[in-house]
Amino acid sequence: MNRLKDATSPYLLQHAGNPVDWWEWSGEALAEARRRDVPVLLSVGYAACHWCHVMAHESFEDDETARLMNERFVNIKVDREERPDIDAVYMEATQAMTGQGGWPMTVFMTPEGHPFYCGTYFPRAQFRALLQAVHKAWTEQREEVVGQGQQVVAALTSRGSGLAGEGAPGEGLLARSVQALAASYDAARGGFGGAPKFPPSMALEFLLRHHARTGDDEALAMAGHTLEAMARGGIYDQLGGGFARYSVDAGWVVPHFEKMLYDNALLARVYAHWWRVTGTPFARRIALETCDWMLRDLRTDEGGLASALDADSEGVEGKYYVWTPDQLREVLGDEDGAYAESLFKVTGTFERGTSVLQLLHDPDDVDRYERIRTALLAARAHRIPPARDDKVVAAWNGLAVAALAECGALFDRPDLVRAAEEIVRLLVDVHLSDGRLVRTSRGGTAGANAGVLEDYADVAEGLLALHGVTGDPHHLRLAGELLNTVLERFGDGEGGFYDTADDAERLFRRPQDPTDNAAPSGQFAAAGALLSFAALTASDWHRQAAEAALAPAAKLADKHARFAGWGLAVAEARAAGPVEVAVIGDPADERTRALHQTALMSVAPGAVVSVGPPDAEGVPLLEGRGLVDGVPAAYVCQGFVCRRPVTSAADLSRELRGQLD
Template sequence: MMILRLIPIICVFIYTTTVYAEPLPGIAPYDEHLERQLRKALLAKGKNYKPRTKHLSAEGRAHYTNRLILEDSPYLTQHAHNPVNWFSWGEEAFALAEKESKPVFLSIGYSTCHWCHVMERESFEDKEIAEFLNQHFIAIKVDRERHPDVDEAYMLAVRLVAGRGGWPMSSFLAPDGKPFYGATYIPPDIFIDLLQKIHSTWLEEPELILKQSEELSALVTQIMQNRNDLESFEQNTIQQTADNLLSRLNPLTGGFGEAPKFPNEPALLFLLQIDTRDSNKPLNKDLETTLDLMSQGGIYDQIGGGFHRYATDDIWLIPHFEKMLYNQAQLSHVYLHAYRITGKDNYARIARQTLDYVLTEMTSNEGGFYSATDADSEGVEGKYFVWKPDEIREILSTEDADLAIDLFAITERGNFDGRNVLHLPVSLREYAVNQHISYKALTYQIDRIRAQLVEVRKQRIPPLRDDKILLAMNGMMISTLTLAADVLDDHRYKNAAIRAGNLLWEKLWHDGSLFRVYLDGRHSIPAKLDDYAYFIQALLDLYDIDGNPVWHQRSQTLADLMSSRFYDNTHGGFFMSDTKNALFTSPKSLNDSALPSGNSVAIIALANLALRSGKLSYSDRANEALKAILPSSDKGIFSSVSLYRALDLLIHGEVGKYQYGARGAVKASAEIEEFEGVKILEVKVQLTDNWHINAHQSKIENIIPTSVYIDADTPAFQLDNMTYPESISRKFSFLKTPLEVYEGDITLRGILNANKNAENIAHRNALVPVVIQFQACNDQMCLAPEKLTLRATQ
């Protein structure tokens, strides 16, 4: 790429990511119509509005106001008083670039991105840089959370040019929107030099830039449309993927790779799904180490609950202090799954604390979930979260202070700029043993300490919170809350999930269209693929725990709309949006990042909907999409792991508490309750109206009876004294004699005993696979006999 010889790649890459007064530097004043709009938007902010800029009058008024004051994105309005002539994403900016024959500078970030704030302070608030940028470029600012399709396309271009990506994303485009150069964070001296070199190249040799933009955009489009037709789905591909991932876990410090260290939730969710299927072995040791050390490290907020986005070191100690809703949703999901598999109460404790943090700190008055909180407080990274020993002693009693200082390794020297990020050098159970106190007493005392420190911390100036409610992330959070309601047996989480589901439908579904963003009482931005996919799955999860058919009906409405609007009928798979929206290509979300890819979530949602509705069209579409996009090897394994999770689901079915059969007419689940030392297995079956299953005993030959038993591959347990409900005698048109059947809601019970003769009984996980065999019929037909494997937690 010729222009790269003219522009040295010397940028610093950080992975991540009152009334209108003066004209912006370098350009003519805005026209009267736009100026009136800006004045009106400013006045609407109210008298307590504080412009976020260093360019202020003595009265605190902003010297500059640009078009971003008209936007409803918290990230964009953060930049509304930069001296840069920012445009939001849309046709207006590119039409002006074509008209004035100027290249485009595209800056993409999000409201709680630390390095986005740094680049704003250093470059976008600088009058000299702003003047040059305004004179010679069209500057566009994009909120990646509102336009993930735009972010996906240009991020790929940046990675191709620079070798890595992150935010802020800084891209340079031809007037038609095709990229020719890109980077992430750029220091101000390098940024102005880069602007000058691109400007001079554009004036002297524009054909070089245009040639490179054509080549780079063509390469991006080719990669976006890449597909691999697979002749078959093979189980060993799934196991090879799992083995490959496990081999990359660090056995000492946990996690994948080196600092900066991200949880990599999609990989964890995949591995836990695979482990859930095999109850004859414990959770992988290195995976358990990862979960333990993350929950003990500073990446986990030991006082307030919830996870920070990533750790800056190799041992999970010092975090980058942002808290994203998607991290809370995914990691709560991870720890809930781990608790199901292992029965370790600490995993339940971490999940509960994280979800309680979301319900208290990241939930709107209407019941929606906010997007994120910033890393900075009072302009200082992490200030809100760190402590000194004297602060602890001032707040707590002597006994509690001594415990907290010792337990959380709080020192005078500190571990973060002279202060302390709280962490647990050893697990709570190990600490209790070392201190000769009971685990129960220790956790009681810690909960008391946490409550006092949280109340004092609330008096500090908190980090900025991004209050927009994003459909995809809210859908993800609803799914996690429904899981928590079951696993932790806590109705608070069920109620919160139902409330959020109703809010999203009420506020973001309008006139046959779904919207992505809810903020300040208004919806905006047409929903993208991930919005549809996550919300469909959330509606199905609500249907599972609530039983209200309206959730199921809504999920089918959205699934049909998702397929009609986003599916690529030529190459297969789903586009991220149903329109190019000024983009140079039509991107597809194929690769995992911090989130599972949009295509993988869509496939999983369709597969689950097929099980509940009995409509083969949904599973056919899921299989068709997966065949089109699933990689045929483990190249880029971390980017495609969620597609393998979808593959596992399509081959082997769900691993959750609820299982569906008979085209959705039968819903079954299993639970284990202990009463006076005896473990009672309860299998609950719900049948839809006009359907029945055959009773356990029948007087008619060749009728498949309903039966419950322990999976033969699990010799560690045996089921005794199984009792079945009283049957109903029904006369059907296809039989001469009455048939004994079960209808409606039934419960089957038995006593679960350990098989003392089984080998390695201690070396297994906490799940007990229970099989229910049945044949479902209605008055017109009988379906083929089925077996559902239910997984009950001890």
């Protein structure tokens, strides 16, 4: 066993039995490299990463390769999900030096942390040769190697994001962003660009909001087509629910099989919003199946949600999920097996004659389909499942809180709302201490790594969504405290935010990246939560901070709208107000519940809702607003300026539609 045996990260624990003398990231590890006068080999990955497993098996479990690593380097292993700051700065270096990035990330650096050679996956023979070459360069060309590292650091620290702007995107720019997305839209298969295709959750949320505000049918068509194509393809688990991380092809057929919490939380929410706009039962089904998958397969004993399921089973990518015609017949019999083969397109779309299940059209016999699906799911349960990365990441659980709360409210599933509340309890009890978040926990024990910007922003987003559903003032207050920490600790002095706090460990560059990736960037997530909080509390300070943080979205909108999707979605909320709805009445009263449900059904972009008795303490949106002739009432407002109250759900629905006319 090496130094990873006491790690809390499942990814690091996967390497605890390697013959490599791994260190966790620490000042002690860098000091050891200085003492031995050797370079550092930094390896960054995550537990669900297929190629990380391949390189581990080929190289890190190999005694001869490990001997070379141990003799000539101090070897540091990092879980990118625990330390996104380390991942970010060294990935920036990797991309700058090689033109590409990915995981596992392999970085050779000086004991001062300056990278001088970077790459990703290396096969064993190539990796051994690289170890020899780097050792030779370090011993024979030290001055050049150190100089190269210094040059890389100087170049990266001197350049900004290049995305500073003059203000948040306005209505004209939002319309142009739709056209920018249309230019890369795949009209045949949905989505944007070519293979590989990742679920563009944030861009889809923007398109739905833009349609709601403007009536733009093209925006709705692009969103709807993409959402349906993804959920009918192999990227969606047609038996158990939940989405894989991406499709290796342009048609959403063959996934990269790892399933991530953040993807599914974001997608459950956007499918619910698609249903809210269109009422399509398909959207409702996918939203609920995705929520049910999260709770069934990712829920931990402590009430949180685990990070991911691996891509591999028994060392084979996708083995748990794929089927052959013979396997279908073995489970279902000849007649149903042939029907399932046709329905799910089992035609050898994957490796070794297996297929990923697709459902390109609704079955003509729903009862038969459900019987077949249940039987296949039961049979699959006897297979060896993928490993689970059971660490709880604050940010991703915040995204899940928002999705579960909204889906629970929209689809009358109080169990989902209760699950969201349980996650919040874990985050408060384990992750939050003295107003500061830690990023991860495992088994109910907090990790050592400080929360980053996305942790504060996404947890605040979840709390605000949960407040809208439950009316609990505690959630609103706690969101405000987290956002105040964002403003006080993460600001860059120019309206943007760093990804780490001002008292975090200093790397060679303080990470700052406002662009969306697989999840909303910390900056755009913070902008969204700040805007919602401002709407709920009439805080000019928070609104101004939100608007300033949206400036990079304006720079990205014309050419790179996909990487500003959440910023553009938040800008849509800003353009719409956002609408504020105060529902006054006893939450147990059926009349109050009817008004509250109608408010939650509003498609107004980023609409915020508070519900509670008159002058509810700690809820500014409810203050000074009362019942109407003793009857529960709803007030539709913008900027805390309200229209006349209404007392029926039908009247409230008309008022909300009127806000968008």
